[in-house]
Amino acid sequence: MPDALAPLQNRHLEALERRYAEVLGALGYDGVLIYSGHPALHFGDDQHASFCSYGHFQHWTGQAGLTHSWLLVRPGQRTTCFVHAPDDFWHLPPSLPDEGWTEYLEVISGRFETPPAVKASRLAVIGDIDDDTARALGAERNPPALLIALDEGRVRKSEYEIACLSEANRMALYGHRAAQQAFLTGASELDIQLAYLKASRQRESDVPYGNIIGLGAHGAVLHYQHYANEAPVSRHSLLVDAGHRYRGYCADITRSWPGPDAAPTFAALITRMNDIKQQLVAALAPGVEFVALHERMHQLLGELLVESELVSASAEAALESGITRAFCPHGLGHLLGVQVHDVAGRMSREGTALPPPPEHPALRLTRELEAGMTVTIEPGLYFIPMLLGPLEAGPAGSAVNWPLVERLMPHGGIRIEDNVAIATNSVRNLTLEHE
Template structure:
């Protein structure tokens, strides 16, 4: 075994065995069968959509692209993985990796996708299955329950606090992603198009597009104001005022999610100052991350800091408090401060309490994905933003409070699109560790 993370992964798996045993016992289950999932065909086509394995399957194996496989977890018995590797000459079958989980779990390499037989007792099957699908796949145990809500909530809660192994994986994902961000910036400075920048990112971060944890956002100029901009212009633009890159990496299933904004050759000095100001806001918010901090309160602090920046830059007259209370800051930044990060980019359990009850976001901040108190072991993104989005600013301009905005300066900034600065932060026992800053 040459796995450098072997010891940490064994500890992680031992923790999972204890947690599943306690959870299943508390809820009255004898075991749970976890389905990795299966790719789906595009309607009326013979091509499959992109695929990612179910998060709770990845929690044990780290295999993000393994389809038609199963995990059977029964307290008091070895956890069994049925690793689907069919005989196939059209495609290369998956291979078992040289990682500690393949020795710690009881692994059977199987040629077909039939699930293991379940014995007597109360079992749940979780994943991309309903009862009819489970039966079609071959799950025929009497009374088997598909995706029971109380069990899913408890297992989601179990992914909230990351083990030392998971932090190591997130750290490596950040390292590789930052290699990509540096290459993207260099490609932009060299005059590349959005497509050139995306290809430079992929090459430097050593991943193909289908392996990304999410579709990279690569926006030059006004495209940076589209929060989830999804295209890559293949021709370089005539004007290059700015570049925003929101791009990640996946390592053993764990995701990095990093954003950087850079000035270009045609940058207004005010925009360059705002980039520096937004970086400072991010640093102050990262420094405030600690156990016991309410994330909603941290999000509200972001808006107050953004209000101060808008006033200091003369984009807004009056006070920062007025800018927040009147909704001006929300028009300039409509998204949340951040979210949980792990096996999913927007990881599970961000809007639920420990007992599974829902914690909805405040009415004025509907996009906030994390509404609970920070705890040791959580990993979150911190990503304040400032954008010129006509769809949001035009109603503001037409309202009475619009007179508090310097629209001449807004028009100067419009060709730059917007700014987002995003790091990945692990909550430690007394403060936080910025995983992204390790590789800046």
């Protein structure tokens, strides 16, 4: 079957070749060798940890599972991919997908536990490489200026990349719909996870990050990592933060649903949090400072806390006193691409570090938005005892409706997350277009 995305991928690869030639030329390199990586052994064991290819290798090939493989980029010469595919009766060697990159690049299959020989007067090698390997190649290992420049080249997505991100969203939403249905039938977290994987056509080792399937109070654990195999007696809520990977590109979607035992206030909060998410998506545009948009989320959250009678002070006071941060400790969103938390979110175009403000240390994106970026927008509202306890004991605690907080505590929390591509004069919500 012909690859329908091949023309877009070819243009993507042409742009990559131009970008690499510009960067390598400016830094004085004749070429760069990119290593896909290799899985690590668990200590004292013969089992390997889960594996994902290096992001810059995926940027060219979209292959998240190719181990011990190499990509050689030299300006003026055809880019070559050395695919590690040795004869093996213990494991099935990788086969090449029917995708445009396999024709565009020169592909050489063989055994490449050690890197291929490369002729270049000044070579860089990037990836999970040790010093001995770099010395044997006569190459500079992971030069910082080169890495910063290549990371910056992944910030603005090509038309091909956005097509892949869109498809990843489409497939992830099959899983979210199946997860919701499983929840409504009384399933456990484990059964909801299995329903998600089946509907989205993934095995657990293929998802771009560990799915978060939180029933009730587990929804307040931001990176909840377990799947209880027994359903709770009371079904207050479900939070699902789960994605899909398509040709290396990641969807990162979160949905929250009230259960049959949910308080009416909680269901209303979900509706209002979705409204807040929509307002923040509508505010995306080139030139917008993401830190300011994150602060706008806290303003809107303060208004919601007052409106829902969780807080008796003004929205401004809730923001200034830190009340909103106790109810939402994470950032508004991040860059998205072949990595879920894609590179260069805290770096300017010129390579200057842009750390998050002290009051928002978890914010992963601190730069000005540009056309071509794809970002997540994920406002949240949580009932986290570890954060609410100190709030109650402090001076701002008198403004909080603690009896209502106590009634909502078993519901865990709410997060609504969409993936949005920013263009010059518009935004494209890659999640809602498939929902």
